[in-house]
Amino acid sequence: MRSSTLRWIILLATFLIALIVGVQLFWLHIVYSYEQKTFNTNVVKSIRGLYEDMDIADTPSNHLQDLVEDPSPDYFLFRVKGKGFSNDSLVHYLKHELNDFDVLTDAHVGFYDARQGKYMAEQYIPAAAARYDPTQKVLAVYKRPHDYVVLYFPHRNKYVLAQMNFWFISTGILFIVLIGLAVILFYFYRQKFLAEVQKDFVNNFTHEFKTPLAVMKISAEVLLQEKIVNQPDKLFKYAHIIQHQTEHLQSQVERLLHIASTDRRELPIEKVKVPVREIIEQAVAKVQPLVEDKEALVEIQDPSMPGYELLADRVHLELAVVNLLENALKYSTKPHVIISAGRENGHLFISVKDNGIGIEKKYQKNLFKKFYRVPTGDVHNVKGFGLGLNFVKRIIEAHHGSIKVNSLPGIGTEFKMLFPL
Template sequence: MVIRSKTLRLVILISTVLVTIIIAVQLFWLQKVYKYEEKQFNINVSKSIRGLYRDMQLVNDVSDNVQKKIENPKPDLYLLRIDCNPHLDSLWTNLKAELTDFDVYTDCKAAIYSQEKNAYTEEEYIDLPDAYFPPKEKKPLPVLKRDYSYIALFFPHRGGYILKQMYFWIASGGLLLVVLIAFGASIFYLYKQKFLNETQKDFVNNFTHEFKTPLAVIKIAAEVLQQPGISQKPEKLKNYASIINEQISHLQGQTQRLLEIAYTDSNALQLEKEKFDVNDLLQQAINNLHPLAEEKNAVIQTTFSSTGIMVTADKYYMLLTFINLIENAIKYSTSPKINIATYTEGHDCCIAVKDNGIGISEENQKKIFNRFFRVTEGDLHTTNGFGLGLNFVKKIVEEHGGKIDVKSEPGNGSTFIIKIPQH
């Protein structure tokens, strides 16, 4: 599962990088197209102005370079130097004709600036047939002081007009973006489904392994008990009956754990909070695990707060939490030496369970609280379980408004720290 998941994650990473590059290239070309359309607009307006100078007597010396008489102080504003007062009707008519001849189809506000009055003396709104915005959307014409009279051409919706020319590019870019997003969503969905399938497969394998051995032991023990003359051997009868009882207890415990996980997954925990001493509950958890600790020759030391720590929480669920952590500390060590400490930090009660096991890698530390995840390094693959315990512990702690952290290094054991509010 690890290799397959890593390969799929690599594919997703590469796909994400490629999608990002494609989007970046698309944005780059959209910017280039905008610059091109912007340049084309300026060229068309300049051609229209030259045509206007040819059509009308606006300056005394027509032999001068017309371009020198055009000023473009702002992207949407053009100033045309004049030496005389032109005939207004002819001016507006010719201006509209020149703009349409050179494909400038956006509204324009024209005005004549008088040097003597330092103000516009005449204004006209030119609404072209295919103007991008309706005539009612007018912007004020800015006044720029000059030492000569001029005709001002102001294009208030120049930016919108240029974007209109880019509709095809914008639409194709947007379509490509939608396709890429859909592709990314599909890849993510497939990854999620694959992860769920692998998780389900791992769970089935864990489940089979967890129940196969006890059932095989029970079957063998039952066959022994069915042998003729077994009643004449009370010690053997007692021994095999004890084995069956132990295996059934183990199966019942695992089944109960599965039911609890399934219930808490579909329902919020129904907490029945009460006030109790954390030290006393931890000691109860240690006592409950005494047979397992004795079997593994585990040494459990406690460093409890001398004053005792009272918390208000669900006693049953907190007991399950403590048992789970201590049980893991015993199971995941060859010669278990465990230290359990309690202390306070501000308004939080802290419980630290430290073991001398083989430790957990930094990569696995991020996953151990995930459901069905089991560390498979070292000898841990021989440890029974469904990979549900720590996920259950995390849920209980978080339902109490607390948090759980792990500090570990491979070969140096692990320390699980629970922090829950005391009130």
């Protein structure tokens, strides 16, 4: 399973997790609404029981909705006749009715006199396990043309939420499980990606060393022939081939070791004033054998370049330019490389532009990752480990600079290194 397929699986799993979370939150909202309605129903039932226990109604109406109203979520008003009952008796029966219908939260009771337009008395009904201070509550006054008793539940929401403890606990467990699943999926994807990177590196490593070793083996077999001593030109030719392949393998091994040695620490940068044109010319000189082999054209542009100087590490900066030149030459059939330098937005830039195969947009963001190479199927006609651009980026970042890439498939690629002046 490739990482692209796994990525789609993870996206689908993420969508399903989000869907489950959404459904669970919606279900919690439904349960919360149900508990609120249940609370209202139980309070109304308690008031109806109070009417049955005591003769307090000011009208013979049998419709409870005509006697009870709830002007706000925490308040309930029910009509009573002005005289003929004791406040203490009403509170006593009301407390029992509330307990019978499982309204187990504290409440304030107020007795409203329509003629006075205010509460004539107030009492507090504590909950069984509550410890609240009733003196901190002030009852809202609702102007009505009749006497009524008000019930105010200051901790209604806390009580309703407490009734949902099971749902909260189950939701919390579900969220923990989903988070754990998400972490496992992410870790699995990361391990899968690293495994693919390692596999690609092994493939690149194999193809990088297989051809030189095969050439050296054939050359050694030729040199072991007895008649080779009588053919000095042939002897020199195959000895030179072995030397060239040995140097190539040695340089690749040294590059790997250098990358490994600098993997966990900063690059040893020693900055001095460096003429930019001199760095470019030395880099071109180092890739001259490759230039001749590819019959390439390398141009150094910008006549004002001799005046450019940069505070940088000469060795590492030159190595960065060499890496970009090698890529420009390797990925072009008839290479035409243009190197230029200049100033841009307060930075000094060095540009390496080629007419190679180009890089698709979707691959450009991964170019500077270690061991990454643009996919080419089973074709390995270009050698390398996918370390060069990663090392170039590290060199530039050590100089507090940046690198940009602009590429069009079939037209060419430009790498632009920018350094602060």
